Amino acid sequence: MSTEALAVPRPGVARRSAFTPITVALAWRNLWRSRRRTWLTAGGVGFSIFIMVFAWSMQVGTFSLMIDNATSLISGHLQIQHRSFADDPGLRNTVRDASSLLAELELHPEIEAVALRAQAFALVSGDERTFGAQVMGVDPIRERRLSSLPDRIVSGRYLATGREAIIGATLAVNLAVGVGDEVVVLGSGKDGGIAAMAIEIVGVFDSGIIDLDRSLLQVELRAFQEAFDLTDEGHVLALRLTDFERTDALKVALQQRLGEGLSVRSWSELMPELEQMVGLKQAGTEIFFVLLALLVTFSVFNTFAMTVFERSREFGMLLAVGMRPGQIMLQLQLEAALMCLLGVALGVGMSVLVVSLMARTGIPLGDVGELLRQYHMPDRLYPSLAHGVLVAAPVLMFVSIQLAAAIPTLRVRHMQPATELRAAA
Amino acid sequence: MTLPFTLLVQLSWRNLWRHRRRNGMLLAAILVAVGTVVFANAVIRGYQGDMLNDAVNNLAGHVKVLAPGYRADPSIDKSFTIAPDWQPPLDPSLVLGWTSRVRVPAVIMSERETRGVQLVGVDPERETLISFLGEVDIIGGYLEGPADRRVLIGKALAEQLDTRLGRRIVMITQGSDGLNREAGFRIVGLYDGEGTGVEKVFVFTGRETLQALLDTTAITEISVRLIADEYGALAGRQLAASFSDLEVMGWRELQPQIAAMFAFADAAIFIWFTIMMIALGFGLINTLVTAVLERTRELGMLRALGMRPRAVVAQVVIESVLIIGVGLVLGLAVGVWLVSLLDEGIDLGRWAAGVEMFGMRTVLVPRLLVADLVLVAIMTMIFGLIASFYPALRAVRIKPLEAMRR
Numbered sequence: 076m077s078t079e080a081l082a083v084p085r086p087g088v089a090r091r092s093a094f095t096p097i098t099v100a101l102a103w104r105n106l107w108r109s110r111r112r113t114w115l116t117a118g119g120v121g122f123s124i125f126i127m128v129f130a131w132s133m134q135v136g137t138f139s140l141m142i143d144n145a146t147s148l149i150s151g152h153l154q155i156q157h158r159s160f161a162d163d164p165g166l167r168n169t170v171r172d173a174s175s176l177l178a179e180l181e182l183h184p185e186i187e188a189v190a191l192r193a194q195a196f197a198l199v200s201g202d203e204r205t206f207g208a209q210v211m212g213v214d215p216i217r218e219r220r221l222s223s224l225p226d227r228i229v230s231g232r233y234l235a236t237g238r239e240a241i242i243g244a245t246l247a248v249n250l251a252v253g254v255g256d257e258v259v260v261l262g263s264g265k266d267g268g269i270a271a272m273a274i275e276i277v278g279v280f281d282s283g284i285i286d287l288d289r290s291l292l293q294v295e296l297r298a299f300q301e302a303f304d305l306t307d308e309g310h311v312l313a314l315r316l317t318d319f320e321r322t323d324a325l326k327v328a329l330q331q332r333l334g335e336g337l338s339v340r341s342w343s344e345l346m347p348e349l350e351q352m353v354g355l356k357q358a359g360t361e362i363f364f365v366l367l368a369l370l371v372t373f374s375v376f377n378t379f380a381m382t383v384f385e386r387s388r389e390f391g392m393l394l395a396v397g398m399r400p401g402q403i404m405l406q407l408q409l410e411a412a413l414m415c416l417l418g419v420a421l422g423v424g425m426s427v428l429v430v431s432l433m434a435r436t437g438i439p440l441g442d443v444g445e446l447l448r449q450y451h452m453p454d455r456l457y458p459s460l461a462h463g464v465l466v467a468a469p470v471l472m473f474v475s476i477q478l479a480a481a482i483p484t485l486r487v488r489h490m491q492p493a494t495e496l497r498a499a500a
Numbered sequence: 501m502t503l504p505f506t507l508l509v510q511l512s513w514r515n516l517w518r519h520r521r522r523n524g525m526l527l528a529a530i531l532v533a534v535g536t537v538v539f540a541n542a543v544i545r546g547y548q549g550d551m552l553n554d555a556v557n558n559l560a561g562h563v564k565v566l567a568p569g570y571r572a573d574p575s576i577d578k579s580f581t582i583a584p585d586w587q588p589p590l591d592p593s594l595v596l597g598w599t600s601r602v603r604v605p606a607v608i609m610s611e612r613e614t615r616g617v618q619l620v621g622v623d624p625e626r627e628t629l630i631s632f633l634g635e636v637d638i639i640g641g642y643l644e645g646p647a648d649r650r651v652l653i654g655k656a657l658a659e660q661l662d663t664r665l666g667r668r669i670v671m672i673t674q675g676s677d678g679l680n681r682e683a684g685f686r687i688v689g690l691y692d693g694e695g696t697g698v699e700k701v702f703v704f705t706g707r708e709t710l711q712a713l714l715d716t717t718a719i720t721e722i723s724v725r726l727i728a729d730e731y732g733a734l735a736g737r738q739l740a741a742s743f744s745d746l747e748v749m750g751w752r753e754l755q756p757q758i759a760a761m762f763a764f765a766d767a768a769i770f771i772w773f774t775i776m777m778i779a780l781g782f783g784l785i786n787t788l789v790t791a792v793l794e795r796t797r798e799l800g801m802l803r804a805l806g807m808r809p810r811a812v813v814a815q816v817v818i819e820s821v822l823i824i825g826v827g828l829v830l831g832l833a834v835g836v837w838l839v840s841l842l843d844e845g846i847d848l849g850r851w852a853a854g855v856e857m858f859g860m861r862t863v864l865v866p867r868l869l870v871a872d873l874v875l876v877a878i879m880t881m882i883f884g885l886i887a888s889f890y891p892a893l894r895a896v897r898i899k900p901l902e903a904m905r906r
Contacts, residue, residue, distance in 0.1 A: 119782030203678045207607040207616030351851040366536050373529035374783025381790050
């Protein structure tokens with residue numbers, strides 16, 4: 076009990092704040108008393124932050140490209156359709172007075188491009204063969220501004236005007252037709268009559284999307300409307316926005332403006348698999364982050380357990396001269412924080428360097444590229460530095476490190492100056 | 501002084517117990533690393549299993565025989581004939597089942613709608629053994645034999661066509677003479693492919709019925725399903741030897757996208773393992789070096805007493821291997837336990853459409869392979885050896901005199 080009497084703090088020491096320049100300098104110097112340990116611990120922290128930032132940046136880069144590729148191929152960011160078209164994509168569910176609506180939408184400052192399309196399922200025959208196909212009437216000039224399909228022509232050219240068609244590569248093989256051949260489209264018109272047109276193929280496209288290549292035929296919109304008994308109407312108004320982030324806001328605004336009869340659908344509703352795929356991968360990555368942080372936390376815990384153990388004598392001395400346990404603990408937490416900052420500097424520095432280097436050159440995917448096209452991916456990956464994770468990963472690390480350091484540090488509270496001084500002697 | 505190996509092991513083991521808390525924490529880190537590697541591995545294997553199953557089930561089989569040119573131009577022109585009593589020239593114990601089919605593109609029409617599909621003429625009994633038709637739920641009835649004149653269509657297709665069980669649909673396809681044939685079929689059943697794409701693609705009828713419609717006795721494919729994927733290459737060679745003028749292909753060639761994803765998943769397992777081990781490595785090396793430096797005096801004394809440097813190295817290495825070994829065993833146990841907790845599968849229903857795009861099912865059942873566990877164990881031990889290199893180096897650098905003077 077006599078040791079307790081010795082440890083009565085002097086008022087002057089007790090009043091001193093924990094975070095003076097001196098305490099910070101002291102903590103920093105303490106770190107370098109065991110250089111190797113500090114580097115190894117900070118290295119672990121840095122490595123984890125690097126992996127997290129890199130993995131996330133790769134995903135963000137990939138996802139934004141995937142979404143961009145997918146929406147720019149055909150669908151656009153938003154589509155305006157007849158209310159029932161989503162459940163029943165029949166010929167009769169059209170958007171009426173389409174040209175005036177189109178003209179109005181084109182004036183909207185946030186809409187970059189608009190295209191009207193009409194579509195129906197019909198029989199398409201070559202010389203000898205017949206297949207079922209999705210026939211889509213499009214406006215070639217507007218389509219060029221909205222869709223990347225015109226860039227995917229592998230032979231011939233995209234539609235100009237008149238009675239021309241472009242056809243998916245697989246469908247062309249199945250029908251045994253090519254550029255310059257004539258196909259006959261046979262379906263039923265809106266009034267129930269027979270819709271027929273003989274039309275020349277001017278181009279073959281290869282989008283990489285199996286469904287499209289297998290079943291899509293595009294023709295000029297007016298020819299389609301004529302053949303299928305449509306007036307000034309179509310099934311889909313596809314919109315490309317100037318800012319993709321504004322999709323949901325604009326969807327709500329347009330829906331209000333257009334009323335009940337029409338429905339505005341966003342790309343995530345049109346292609347739910349795309350958004351869910353992103354969600355699934357992100358959920359997986361988050362679990363991975365937590366596990367990685369947990370591993371690093373254990374090793375930081377160990378580092379501080381060793382530190383406290385080795386410096387027992389020093390702490391005993393400090394307690395004996397009147398420092399409070401709380402002050403020593405704060406000192407140790409400060410050391411943990413500085414160690415973490417060192418790791419963060421390493422990790423962030425390395426990831427910014429690597430990611431920005433790779434963002435410029437891209438990572439070639441080689442053989443896998445062909446596979447990835449089906450998922451709207453490019454054949455080179457460009458990671459895009461994710462600013463969110465540049466903050467989140469260090470914060471996650473910081474919190475876990477402070478917690479990990481706090482547990483062994485708590486031992487200081489139970490230290491008796493005399494015992495510690497005697498034990499270590 | 502040469503110490504017997506058992507004594508060295510004993511010494512290392514006791515050394516570990518000198519710092520229970522610290523080594524306990526290290527053990528926990530190894531446990532987390534190994535446990536999650538095992539678990540992630542099982543999840544990925546489960547995913548690969550689903551992929552393989554779907555790839556093989558999807559009328560591909562493990563190995564398939566096709567006429568040359570059928571893949572580029574899938575029509576009845578590209579067909580071949582086999583003897584009625586033909587049997588695959590393979591070891592019967594390796595074959596789970598086989599069938600011949602006629603598969604042609606066709607147009608299906610209800611009173612309201614028209615769609616493009618693949619019309620497949622099958623032997624219904626054989627088909628249940630080798631393709632998804634044996635696994636799916638069917639509303640209504642199944643086809644009754646190769647001469648059945650009705651059709652089995654997917655649920656989603658029935659919705660698209662606005663038709664239902666018992667109704668008639670019309671199919672148009674091209675006969676062997678190049679002219680179009682049109683025939684009416686009654687819908688005998690609707691199969692439920694769990695919302696997968698196949699529902700909209702395949703329409704099944706009796707093989708003989710379709711051959712009669714097309715005016716042919718030929719078939720377009722033979723599909724063989726084996727008891728395991730490993731025998732694919734062997735079966736492929738044996739079939740190729742007996743069909744020199746036909747194409748014999750494995751599912752990897754027929755579905756290169758799935759094969760690539762399969763390989764991708766293999767790589768993912770490896771990347772996961774490497775990252776976890778490196779993250780673990782920092783902590784492991786740190787602890788081992790500290791353990792060595794704390795004992796500078798002690799090791800110096802042992803050296804002065806005549807302990808060989810080799811024995812000092814051995815002690816550090818054994819210490820690393822011991823702790824890794826114990827962590828490994830616990831980690832494997834935890835990993836296996838986690839997997840066994842989830843033998844009902846992980847419900848990914850929230851992401852159903854995205855999951856399908858990856859070739860997964862909505863319920864993912866992790867799968868443990870003994871070979872993988874062995875591989876994880878070996879790789880982890882090798883990693884433990886590598887991690888002990890630097891601490892061991894530090895230990896031999898200790899000079900007896902200097903150390904004892906401290």
